[in-house]
Amino acid sequence: MTVDQALAFEKRHGDKFDFQYKSGLIYEHIDLNLDNPTLADRRVRRALLHAIDRKAISQQLFQGRQPVAHGQTNPLDSIYDPDGVQYAFDPAKARALLAEAGWNDLRKGVRHNAAGARLQLELMTTAGNKSRELVQQVLQSQWREVGIDIRIRNEPARVFFGDTVSQRKFRHLAMYAWISAPKGVPRTTLHSTQIPSKDNGWSGQNYPGFANPAMDALLDEVEVVCEPAPNKALWRKLQRVYAEELPALPLYFRANPYIMPKWLKGVTPTGHQFTSALWAEHWRATPNDTPK
DSSP: OOHHHHHHHHHHHTTTEEEEEEEEEEEEEEEEOTTSHHHHSHHHHHHHHHTOOHHHHHHHHHTTOSOBOSSSSOTTSTTOOTTSOOOOOOHHHHHHHHHHTTOOEEETTEEEOTTOOBOEEEEEOBTTOHHHHHHHHHHHHHHHTTTOEEEEOOBOHHHIIIIIITTTOOSSEEEEEEEOOTTOOOHHHHOGGGOOOTTTTTOSSOTTOOOOHHHHHHHHHHTTOOSHHHHHHHHHHHHHHHHHHOSEEEEEEEEEEEEEETTEEOOOOOSSSSOGGGGGGGOEEOGGGOOO
């Protein structure tokens, strides 16, 4: 079940089952097509993130079950940097950054630049995914508050992932999720050699087209430097480059719902790709609640 489905089920049957919501390593985010001149401006990318009230999205749509993401690395991971760069909800800062980037002519609530171009962006995701479509509507409203006109265009998952995203055909913004294991090196999503193109047969998963020499060097090093302290230092630098450059907009880490019979105890959700059944020796049945 998705989180919204589990929450609805809990309202109806919360007295019959035990419910757990474990934050996981599924990273919901928005890829930005950095070939687009508007999004190539880092000030615009930062403004987009400052204009999103991610805490309100989590609270209003998911009852606070899905924690805000400040980057692709989850706080559950041992290499997470708690002192990294974070973007607070700050519409005033967003407006200032947009004006600084040249989008300072406000006409009927929408920003234009000196050439008269309208600040209009297209946001895509998987059609039929209720949670994402609700998030889209909130994002559209919040970005409109700072003068950004968002047009929504969704596609079935097989088209969206099979062609649009994998061949970088999305014009501006593509919302979806990555899942990873702990300490998963994001080479395929962030290294410049992993930008899909016709020349390389559309291989690689660097869909934003992010090409940053500092990030490339860190990805090369973090795979071969194994000593714990130097390795963790590299991970921290990697997270800071990601936060400063924003090849994608972090939204939240998806929670995994666990719905269990009340007689089953000792199940410990992992929140990542390692199955909870690895610790099945701790599972037990409560005698008084065991079904007869």
